[in-house]
Amino acid sequence: MNNFFNELKSFFQKLPGIGPRQASRFVYTLVDLTKEDREKMGELISSLDKYLRRCGSCFRIFSVGGDVCSFCLSTSPRDNFKIMVVEKDSDLFNIEKTKLYNGAYFVLGKLFDPLEEAGIKERIDFLNKKIKKNEQAEVILALPPSKQGEFTCEYIKKIIGDKVFLSRLARGLSSGIDLEYADENTLRHALENRK
Amino acid sequence: MNNFFNELKSFFQKLPGIGPRQASRFVYTLVDLTKEDREKMGELISSLDKYLRRCGSCFRIFSVGGDVCSFCLSTSPRDNFKIMVVEKDSDLFNIEKTKLYNGAYFVLGKLFDPLEEAGIKERIDFLNKKIKKNEQAEVILALPPSKQGEFTCEYIKKIIGDKVFLSRLARGLSSGIDLEYADENTLRHALENRK
Amino acid sequence: MNNFFNELKSFFQKLPGIGPRQASRFVYTLVDLTKEDREKMGELISSLDKYLRRCGSCFRIFSVGGDVCSFCLSTSPRDNFKIMVVEKDSDLFNIEKTKLYNGAYFVLGKLFDPLEEAGIKERIDFLNKKIKKNEQAEVILALPPSKQGEFTCEYIKKIIGDKVFLSRLARGLSSGIDLEYADENTLRHALENRK
Amino acid sequence: MNNFFNELKSFFQKLPGIGPRQASRFVYTLVDLTKEDREKMGELISSLDKYLRRCGSCFRIFSVGGDVCSFCLSTSPRDNFKIMVVEKDSDLFNIEKTKLYNGAYFVLGKLFDPLEEAGIKERIDFLNKKIKKNEQAEVILALPPSKQGEFTCEYIKKIIGDKVFLSRLARGLSSGIDLEYADENTLRHALENRK
Numbered sequence: 170m171n172n173f174f175n176e177l178k179s180f181f182q183k184l185p186g187i188g189p190r191q192a193s194r195f196v197y198t199l200v201d202l203t204k205e206d207r208e209k210m211g212e213l214i215s216s217l218d219k220y221l222r223r224c225g226s227c228f229r230i231f232s233v234g235g236d237v238c239s240f241c242l243s244t245s246p247r248d249n250f251k252i253m254v255v256e257k258d259s260d261l262f263n264i265e266k267t268k269l270y271n272g273a274y275f276v277l278g279k280l281f282d283p284l285e286e287a288g289i290k291e292r293i294d295f296l297n298k299k300i301k302k303n304e305q306a307e308v309i310l311a312l313p314p315s316k317q318g319e320f321t322c323e324y325i326k327k328i329i330g331d332k333v334f335l336s337r338l339a340r341g342l343s344s345g346i347d348l349e350y351a352d353e354n355t356l357r358h359a360l361e362n363r364k
Numbered sequence: 365m366n367n368f369f370n371e372l373k374s375f376f377q378k379l380p381g382i383g384p385r386q387a388s389r390f391v392y393t394l395v396d397l398t399k400e401d402r403e404k405m406g407e408l409i410s411s412l413d414k415y416l417r418r419c420g421s422c423f424r425i426f427s428v429g430g431d432v433c434s435f436c437l438s439t440s441p442r443d444n445f446k447i448m449v450v451e452k453d454s455d456l457f458n459i460e461k462t463k464l465y466n467g468a469y470f471v472l473g474k475l476f477d478p479l480e481e482a483g484i485k486e487r488i489d490f491l492n493k494k495i496k497k498n499e500q501a502e503v504i505l506a507l508p509p510s511k512q513g514e515f516t517c518e519y520i521k522k523i524i525g526d527k528v529f530l531s532r533l534a535r536g537l538s539s540g541i542d543l544e545y546a547d548e549n550t551l552r553h554a555l556e557n558r559k
Numbered sequence: 560m561n562n563f564f565n566e567l568k569s570f571f572q573k574l575p576g577i578g579p580r581q582a583s584r585f586v587y588t589l590v591d592l593t594k595e596d597r598e599k600m601g602e603l604i605s606s607l608d609k610y611l612r613r614c615g616s617c618f619r620i621f622s623v624g625g626d627v628c629s630f631c632l633s634t635s636p637r638d639n640f641k642i643m644v645v646e647k648d649s650d651l652f653n654i655e656k657t658k659l660y661n662g663a664y665f666v667l668g669k670l671f672d673p674l675e676e677a678g679i680k681e682r683i684d685f686l687n688k689k690i691k692k693n694e695q696a697e698v699i700l701a702l703p704p705s706k707q708g709e710f711t712c713e714y715i716k717k718i719i720g721d722k723v724f725l726s727r728l729a730r731g732l733s734s735g736i737d738l739e740y741a742d743e744n745t746l747r748h749a750l751e752n753r754k
Numbered sequence: 755m756n757n758f759f760n761e762l763k764s765f766f767q768k769l770p771g772i773g774p775r776q777a778s779r780f781v782y783t784l785v786d787l788t789k790e791d792r793e794k795m796g797e798l799i800s801s802l803d804k805y806l807r808r809c810g811s812c813f814r815i816f817s818v819g820g821d822v823c824s825f826c827l828s829t830s831p832r833d834n835f836k837i838m839v840v841e842k843d844s845d846l847f848n849i850e851k852t853k854l855y856n857g858a859y860f861v862l863g864k865l866f867d868p869l870e871e872a873g874i875k876e877r878i879d880f881l882n883k884k885i886k887k888n889e890q891a892e893v894i895l896a897l898p899p900s901k902q903g904e905f906t907c908e909y910i911k912k913i914i915g916d917k918v919f920l921s922r923l924a925r926g927l928s929s930g931i932d933l934e935y936a937d938e939n940t941l942r943h944a945l946e947n948r949k
Contacts, residue, residue: 171427180405185386185393197452197453198378198380199412209375213406214394215406217372217402218395221369221391230395232369263936267942309948312933313932313933314928314931337949338926340928341926344937344939346928348848349844349848359925360854364947459746461743509734532754533753535732536730537704539705539730540742543654543702543703545653546653549734551728553729553731564817567802570795573783574780583847584770585769586806587842587844590806590815592768599765601797602796604784604799605800606796610759611781612785
């Protein structure tokens with residue numbers, strides 16, 4: 170339609186899973202909201218960093234009120250001898266929801282990509298220093314059970330070495346998987362770790 | 365997380381097809397945009413009505429520069445003796461893309477709902493007056509081939525009467541449909557209108 | 560496993576939509592049927608042509624009791640001045656189910672394929688002779704609304720010429736189609752044939 | 755169509771995943787096979803038990819040449835100190851394909867169903883006797899990671915007791931699972947068995 174339309178549409182296309190068609194429909198929908206709603210929404214987005222930020226210690230998104238998140242405060246009741254490394258905030262929230270884990274986290278932001286090593290190296294170096302200082306007892310790698318997840322685990326091991334006990338979430342049969350269609354890797358882990 | 369997070373998330377849930385999970389991911393994604401990007405995006409949303417509006421004559425979304433859209437200007441090169449009634453802007457844009465039609469449009473905004481007659485009646489009354497004034501030669505109903513679409517067509521016919529020639533997009537076999545699975549309605553139209 | 564297994568499996572793979580995995584499961588399932596069930600099923604398949612055959616006049620599958628099917632008998636109450644050309648028996652059964660049509664049929668068996676013209680030519684020549692003899696008033700092409708369906712219609716027109724009135728099932732909007740995603744061809748037909 | 759058609763169709767509907775529509779298409783397809791093919795296929799099905807049978811010792815399907823399958827022969831090179839319990843033959847074949855396991859199998863045929871305990875009890879009693887006699891060192895339960903699979907494992911444990919080492923395939927993250935969507939059960943196993 171015009172520059173305004175295309176510019177706003179291009180911002181919506183930055184959101185995960187949104188293509189040009191759905192981005193257009195988002196703009197149409199905004200036209201039919203009240204002026205008041207649009208102004209409130211725009212203001213929330215513009216001022217987001219007053220309220221949400223990545224923690225300077227674990228890189229998870231938190232509600233601003235200092236430089237580090239509530240999990241990373243020295244007064245936090247969480248078990249800071251464990252640190253779980255995840256790829257992204259959605260993984261962290263899913264794990265939190267289960268209440269199975271009460272330690273600290275460390276958000277990588279992305280997986281290891283051989284063509285773009287720099288970005289992730291910096292964050293893992295940060296993790297490395299943090300471990301040395303805090304004397305964590307265990308680092309738990311909760312990364313995706315995929316090729317890229319494996320590479321990232323290997324890469325982290327190489328950098329962190331044997332300073333701490335490094336464990337990985339167990340591979341095996343996920344709920345609901347069909348043994349008739351399970352792949353070799355999954356079956357191998359399920360068989361080796363049977364108990 | 366907190367009020368800010370939930371408030372922004374609730375705005376994203378107003379967008380078509382977006383549930384709570386994806387709305388959360390949109391907020392996480394915003395955190396990782398630059399502050400500059402967020403401010404620009406927020407500003408575009410806040411000031412949207414300076415750039416986009418529904419046309420006061422055909423109700424389609426257009427780039428502001430007056431009260432009516434370029435299609436509805438008296439100087440428009442389009443064939444204003446035809447007026448195509450569509451449910452929503454996305455339908456209009458899909459039809460425009462094909463370049464098969466060069467008349468005017470009229471966007472209903474929603475289909476007829478017996479429990480909420482008022483909303484749509486007002487818009488159809490508007491269409492009715494407009495027809496009387498402009499002496500359109502044909503109104504083409506391009507509404508969905510569904511039960512609700514049928515009801516809406518009947519409702520429009522009742523209000524508009526026989527002031528103009530009222531036609532409907534033809535029913536029949538859509539590209540790629542499988543005759544083995546075609547429903548009775550589609551087959552009946554395809555058979556009756558064979559040629 | 561062995562030759563027997565693979566041979567039976569290969570027969571199941573001749574059935575439409577059945578790949579090697581499902582074919583194997585069919586064989587396992589047979590092992591768990593009763594011996595009596597297997598023998599009955601085997602006998603039905605072996606003796607199928609005593610009960611089912613393609614009609615010598617319209618090529619649809621019918622219950623044996625003569626050379627031609629009940630629709631093609633001279634005593635049939637069906638309207639034999641119309642003949643509807645379909646690709647396959649499943650299309651015919653779907654159309655019969657709607658009770659919208661009471662004429663004769665002609666099953667092509669496949670669509671026109673430029674690399675394999677011979678097979679279909681023979682059947683269309685047969686249709687051509689039949690039309691001459693029976694003086695049908697109308698041939699209705701009920702072929703798929705796809706590229707290959709179009710080619711087949713053109714091919715039939717070329718052979719049959721203007722001996723009879725040749726019509727085609729109407730193209731247009733099928734039940735449930737979304738105007739926002741309708742392709743250009745469908746919209747063109749829907750617009751041209753509006754009424 | 756007629757009794758013959760419906761009878762043959764009902765046999766095809768006994769095959770896993772086949773509904774009335776696909777069963778009809780199977781019959782149509784058979785009409786177009788050669789008479790020779792149909793007779794061969796019918797004969798293979800009728801005489802199936804001369805070639806395939808369930809083993810009298812492990813209940814897997816095998817190529818006839820005695821009462822027990824090649825895996826169960828006393829001369830088998832397989833490691834008969836292990837016995838893996840699976841639900842169905844397709845699971846067994848998938849595990850064999852990976853070449854990760856070289857022990858014996860035991861096919862349950864179905865999972866534990868509280869409303870129909872009798873069927874499965876008989877087979878587990880058989881397994882129980884077999885274990886006593888053969889002095890297997892380990893029984894590996896390779897049953898589905900579902901509620902019903904859990905119940906079946908518990909049921910087997912109760913009957914077999916602590917005569918042998920009873921292990922289960924490990925639960926955890928299957929290849930390709932997304933941590934953002936992993937269910938609580940899977941995460942709990944993945945966390946508890948991390949290493």
